[in-house]
Structure formats: structure tokens, C-alpha cells
Amino acid sequence: MKTFVCIKYVPDTSEAVVKINAGGTAVDSSRFSFDINDADNYAVEEAVLIKEKCGGTVTVLSIGPKESEVMIRMALAKGCDDAIRIEDERIALYDPLMVAKTLAGAIKGQEFDLVLTGCMASDDGQMATGVALAEYLGVPHAAMVKKVEMLDGKVKVQRELEGGLMEVLELELPAVLTIQTGINEPRYAPIRGIRAAQKKELKLVNLDDLGLAASEVDSSASKIVLEKLYIPEVASTAEVIEGSDADEKAEKLASILVKGGLV
Amino acid sequence: MGNVLILAEHRQGAVRDITFEMLAAASGVARDLGGEVVVLLPGSGLDDLAAQIAAYGVKVLVVDDPLLANFNAEKYQLVLGAAIDAYKPSLVMVGHTAQGVDLAPALAVEKDLPFVADVIGLAVEGGVLKATRQLYSGKVNAQVAFKPAETCLVTVREAAFEALEPPGGGAVEKIECPLKEDIAYRQFVEYIEAEVGDVDITQSEILVAVGRGLREEKNMPLVEELAAVIKADLCGSRAAVDAGWLPHDRQVGTSGKTVKPKLYLAVGISGAFQHVAGMKGAKAVVAINKDPDAPIFNVAHYAIVDDLLKVVPKLTEKLKELKG
Numbered sequence: 261m262k263t264f265v266c267i268k269y270v271p272d273t274s275e276a277v278v279k280i281n282a283g284g285t286a287v288d289s290s291r292f293s294f295d296i297n298d299a300d301n302y303a304v305e306e307a308v309l310i311k312e313k314c315g316g317t318v319t320v321l322s323i324g325p326k327e328s329e330v331m332i333r334m335a336l337a338k339g340c341d342d343a344i345r346i347e348d349e350r351i352a353l354y355d356p357l358m359v360a361k362t363l364a365g366a367i368k369g370q371e372f373d374l375v376l377t378g379c380m381a382s383d384d385g386q387m388a389t390g391v392a393l394a395e396y397l398g399v400p401h402a403a404m405v406k407k408v409e410m411l412d413g414k415v416k417v418q419r420e421l422e423g424g425l426m427e428v429l430e431l432e433l434p435a436v437l438t439i440q441t442g443i444n445e446p447r448y449a450p451i452r453g454i455r456a457a458q459k460k461e462l463k464l465v466n467l468d469d470l471g472l473a474a475s476e477v478d479s480s481a482s483k484i485v486l487e488k489l490y491i492p493e494v495a496s497t498a499e500v501i502e503g504s505d506a507d508e509k510a511e512k513l514a515s516i517l518v519k520g521g522l523v
Numbered sequence: 524m525g526n527v528l529i530l531a532e533h534r535q536g537a538v539r540d541i542t543f544e545m546l547a548a549a550s551g552v553a554r555d556l557g558g559e560v561v562v563l564l565p566g567s568g569l570d571d572l573a574a575q576i577a578a579y580g581v582k583v584l585v586v587d588d589p590l591l592a593n594f595n596a597e598k599y600q601l602v603l604g605a606a607i608d609a610y611k612p613s614l615v616m617v618g619h620t621a622q623g624v625d626l627a628p629a630l631a632v633e634k635d636l637p638f639v640a641d642v643i644g645l646a647v648e649g650g651v652l653k654a655t656r657q658l659y660s661g662k663v664n665a666q667v668a669f670k671p672a673e674t675c676l677v678t679v680r681e682a683a684f685e686a687l688e689p690p691g692g693g694a695v696e697k698i699e700c701p702l703k704e705d706i707a708y709r710q711f712v713e714y715i716e717a718e719v720g721d722v723d724i725t726q727s728e729i730l731v732a733v734g735r736g737l738r739e740e741k742n743m744p745l746v747e748e749l750a751a752v753i754k755a756d757l758c759g760s761r762a763a764v765d766a767g768w769l770p771h772d773r774q775v776g777t778s779g780k781t782v783k784p785k786l787y788l789a790v791g792i793s794g795a796f797q798h799v800a801g802m803k804g805a806k807a808v809v810a811i812n813k814d815p816d817a818p819i820f821n822v823a824h825y826a827i828v829d830d831l832l833k834v835v836p837k838l839t840e841k842l843k844e845l846k847g
């Protein structure tokens with residue numbers, strides 16, 4: 261079993277103030293902390309679980325900056341075998357189709373049974389890269405997978421639909437699966453694995469190495485134009501409960517809830 | 524041509540709301556593009572569904588074939604692709620749903636279509652089609668323009684557009700199924716219904732909802748005690764369920780339950796649209812979050828911006844006293 265797992269290095273903006281750069285087309289990410297995308301963490305675990313059950317190897321694939329190598333080493337420490345990092349500023353990263361075409365360029369020509377991606381990247385939330393990648397590779401796919409069972413020459417999966425309904429389907433291998441969070445319990449990297457990961461191969465490539473022309477994946481190839489980013493106007497009508505400290509705010513809220521007959 | 528082609532979405536015999544929301548989103552765009560709205564309805568045994576959609580005053584192209592009985596992304600891609608070839612719409616709309624995200628990106632690649640995912644707004648400016656989408660779970664909006672093309676493709680976010688009242692009229696036209704035999708490489712097996720748990724949170728009057736902001740399972744007693752004092756049931760975000768703090772039947776949101784309590788107390792939840800979709804029907808929403816820009820505050824009635832680890836114990840204590 262030969263598996264590729266695609267992982268993305270994303271900023272944690274859940275508690276951060278987000279500011280747009282002067283040009284209006286990028287977010288100032290200098291103060292964010294970055295880590296593996298949530299869903300991709302589950303994809304790595306699933307790839308390692310499949311390898312532990314069926315044998316074979318797992319190759320990590322990521323388009324990202326030098327700093328993301330910490331994340332890649334962590335995936336290697338959890339049991340992935342080797343990694344390819346793609347770095348090339350010409351790729352139109354705002355367009356998931358260009359990202360998918362680049363990833364396909366790194367996989368094409370190699371034997372593989374499975375490609376796992378996350379179902380959504382938490383930064384740009386396209387939910388598109390994995391399914392587009394499958395089409396570029398010319399193989400079947402399933403999106404938002406919550407269960408994987410390897411069969412002979414096939415994979416049986418459960419796709420999570422709205423309301424928690426599951427769609428069970430079978431795909432012929434090779435195939436691409438986009439992994440949904442909660443499919444497994446991602447492990448922590450064992451100390452021994454962290455040491456071993458330092459010795460595993462992490463290849464750095466650019467578009468030329470992949471045999472891709474820039475004009476296939478750059479902003480001229482993309483059929484969309486990212487015109488501007490802006491902070492949306494907040495339509496909040498919430499009554500903000502003020503107070504000198506948390507205790508005072510909590511007490512005020514308690515009175516509001518009781519007086520308003522809400523509890 | 525200027526027409527907008529909508530892929531109708533239905534499952535287990537019912538048209539899904541996104542179909543009607545896309546009809547609302549499409550009408551303005553079709554007018555600005557100088558065309559009309561047409562709906563493609565693939566499936567099997569579709570007479571009732573076709574009539575329901577046609578009531579919105581649009582033409583419904585029905586592809587009724589037993590081979591299309593259950594959604595199958597590969598088959599639907601073939602059917603939608605054939606319709607694009609035949610009708611050459613300027614814009615194709617697919618739901619940003621479990622069905623749509625499994626289908627649209629592959630179709631975009633196959634047909635080489637300009638594609639924008641998860642749009643919440645569409646406009647035609649100076650003849651150029653533009654879409655609005657969101658990044659960083661709603662903290663940033665992006666305006667994206669389509670380069671000139673015969674056909675553009677979008678997936679449309681659920682609940683981003685409000686369905687209108689059906690004006691009546693419309694027409695149903697049966698078209699031939701381009702698929703002649705079953706495909707082996709992807710086969711539908713069955714649906715498995717979501718598990719039913721001990722408490723049905725869709726019926727709860729008061730809900731205390733917990734998110735990743737709680738940090739660790741060992742902090743669960745904080746919200747459990749709060750819930751006990753106000754006789755609330757506990758529920759949570761997907762992140763809380765994925766972490767194993769709560770069973771799946773307590774998850775609120777698109778892939779969980781839709782709740783409509785009298786009071787919804789969101790603790791450490793950021794307010795991603797998939798979560799908000801499940802709780803915005805609550806009569807009163809209280810949000811406790813230390814990030815003043817958290818999108819949950821857009822749907823809250825009362826907001827506390829502070830550390831929940833400090834707020835929640837005090838809130839529990841004070842409520843106990845007042846209700847005592």
C-alpha cells in the first residue's frame with residue numbers, strides 16, 4: 261500500500277486579530293502561530309493506521325515555506341516514511357485548482373494506492389483541493405470521509421453528510437479521500453519517532469523539478485482573480501456585558517438571565 | 524446566453540433547502556447577465572420534486588433514470604457536464620454541501636471552468652461576474668472576479684441566501700440521461716442514519732454549548748455544574764465532539780443537530796458558519812469568548828469577552844445563589 265498524505269501549514273487565527281496588508285490582497289500573518297491544519301492531522305493519523313494494518317509506505321506532501329518543516333518532521337515522527345516539500349512563489353495559492361494541479365504534478369508518474377487530504381483547510385476553507393486533485397490524477401474520490409476500510413483492490417468509506425447521516429460507498433483503487441475531523445484519535449509523536457524523523461528524507465522541490473511550467477499553475481493559469489480582502493462589517497447587536505473583571509461580568513450576566521426569566 | 528443553471532439538491536425523497544436558496548441567489552445574477560434561471564434535476568422518480576421546484580417559476584430539466592437513484596458524484600458530474608455542453612449556461616450553481624463539495628471541484632477541472640467555492644455573495648459589475656467568499660472562518664471576506672469564460676462555476680454556502688416565496692408557474696422538461704450503464708469505480712452502498720442518544724437536544728429548552736476554548740476534558744465539570752444549576756442540557760461544537768468530550772449526538776451544526784432552545788449559552792465557541800447554522804434559531808444567545816472578534820458575537824444577544832475559566836465558575840456560583 262503506497263499512500264500520499266497532503267498537509268498544509270496554517271495560521272491559528274481563532275483568537276488573533278486579523279489585519280489586511282496594505283495591498284489589500286494578503287493577510288498580515290507575521291504574528292500568527294502556525295501548525296498543521298486540523299483535518300490534515302486526522303489524515304496523517306489515518307494514513308499511518310492504514311500502513312500499520314496493510315503495510316506499505318506513507319509519503320507526506322506539502323506546499324509551504326521552510327518553517328513548515330517542523331510540521332512535516334512531526335508527521336514523519338508519527339510514522340510517515342518520507343516527505344516532499346514544494347516551495348515556489350509562482351504558484352497561485354489562492355486558487356485551489358492551482359494547488360491541486362501542483363500536488364498532482366508531484367504524485368503523477370509514481371505508483372500509488374491512496375491519496376489522503378484534509379476535507380478543508382481552516383485558513384481559506386475551500387473544501388476543493390482534494391476533489392480537484394483526484395480529477396487531475398484521473399482517479400475516483402470521496403469527500404468528507406469519516407471511516408475507511410481497505411478491501412481487495414477497493415476501499416469502502418463512509419462519507420459524512422448533513423445531520424450526521426453517513427453515505428457508504430466503495431471506490432476502486434487508486435483513489436483520493438478527503439478526511440473529515442473526528443475520524444480517529446490523532447496520536448502524539450513518540451520521543452523515539454521524533455529522533456527517527458530527523459533521519460528520514462525530506463525532499464525540497466520547485467515547479468521545475470516537478471516538470472511543471474509556471475504558466476500551468478500561476479496567476480495567469482488561474483481563471484479567477486483575487487481582487488481584494490477586507491474585514492467584514494460586523495452586524496453584531498449583542499449587548500456586551502462590561503465589568504472591571506471576569507467576576508463582575510459573570511455576576512451581571514447571572515442577574516440578567518434570572519431577571520429576564522431566561523433560566 | 525446569460526443563463527444560470529442550478530443543480531437541484533435532494534436526498535431521500537426531499538428537495539434540500541439549498542436548492543431554493545440558490546434560486547433566490549440566481550435570480551438577480553440571471554437578470555444582470557441577461558438570461559434566465561434553469562434548474563437541472565437528476566435522480567429517479569422525480570415527478571413531485573420537479574413540480575415543487577417548477578413552482579418557483581423556472582424551467583426544470585429532469586433527468587429521471589434508475590441509474591441516478593442515489594447521489595453519486597461521478598455520475599452527477601457526467602450528467603451536469605452534459606447539460607453544460609448542451610445549454611452553455613454562463614453560470615452554474617451547485618450547493619456548498621456534502622454533495623456539492625464532492626462534485627464541483629472535479630467538474631471544474633474536467634471542464635476547465637473558472638471556479639469559486641463557498642460563495643456568500645454574487646454580483647455582476649461592468650459585465651464581470653464577481654463572488655464574495657470568506658477566509659479564516661469568517662474573519663476576512665474576499666472578493667474574487669472570474670476571468671471571461673463561456674461558463675463559470677460556484678458552490679453556494681447554505682443559508683447565505685434566503686429562499687423566496689414560490690410565485691407559481693414554471694415548466695418541467697424531461698431530458699435524456701447521458702449515462703447508459705452503471706459505473707464500477709464508485710458505487711453507492713447505503714445510508715446509515717445518525718445514532719440516537721440519551722437526550723434529544725433538538726427538544727431542549729436551555730442548552731449550555733461548549734467549544735475548543737475549554738481546552739481540556741478535565742475542565743468539563745465547569746460546564747457540567749453550570750448546566751446542572753440552570754437545568755440545561757449540554758451540547759457542543761464539532762471540535763468538542765472530535766476531542767471526545769461529548770458524544771456525537773450532542774453536536775450542534777450542519778453535520779450535527781439543529782436546535783432552537785429558549786436559551787443557548789455558547790462557551791468557548793468561535794462561531795464558524797457550520798456551527799451557527801445549527802443554533803441561530805435559539806431565542807436568546809449568550810456567548811462567552813475571550814476573542815472580541817469571534818464571529819459567534821454576530822449572533823449573540825449577550826456577550827462576555829473574557830476568560831471562560833474565570834467567568835463560568837463565578838456565573839455558576841451566582842446563579843446558584845440567585846435561584847437558591
Ligand SMILES: Cc1cc2nc3c(=O)[nH]c(=O)nc-3n(C[C@H](O)[C@H](O)[C@H](O)COP(=O)(O)OP(=O)(O)OC[C@H]3O[C@@H](n4cnc5c(N)ncnc54)[C@H](O)[C@@H]3O)c2cc1C
Binds near residue numbers: 775814
Ligand atoms: C463539512 C464540515 C462540517 C462541519 N460541521 C460542523 C458542525 O456541525 N458543528 C460545528 O460546531 N462545527 C462544524 N464544523 C467545524 C467548524 O468549521 C469549526 O471548525 C468548529 O465549529 C470550531 O469549533 P470551536 O468553535 O469549538 O473551536 P475554535 O474555532 O477553535 O474556537 C475556539 C474559541 O474559543 C475561544 N477561547 C479559547 N480559549 C478561551 C478562554 N480561555 N476563554 C474564552 N474563550 C476562549 C477562542 O477565542 C475561539 O473563538 C464543520 C466543518 C466542516 C468542514
Ligand SMILES: Nc1ncnc2c1ncn2[C@@H]1O[C@H](COP(=O)(O)O)[C@@H](O)[C@H]1O
Binds near residue numbers: 266324380390
Ligand atoms: N499548500 C498545501 N499543501 C499541501 N496540501 C494542501 C495545501 N493546500 C491544501 N491542501 C490539502 O487540501 C485540503 C483541503 O484544502 P482546501 O481545499 O483549501 O480547503 C487540505 O486539508 C490539505 O490536505
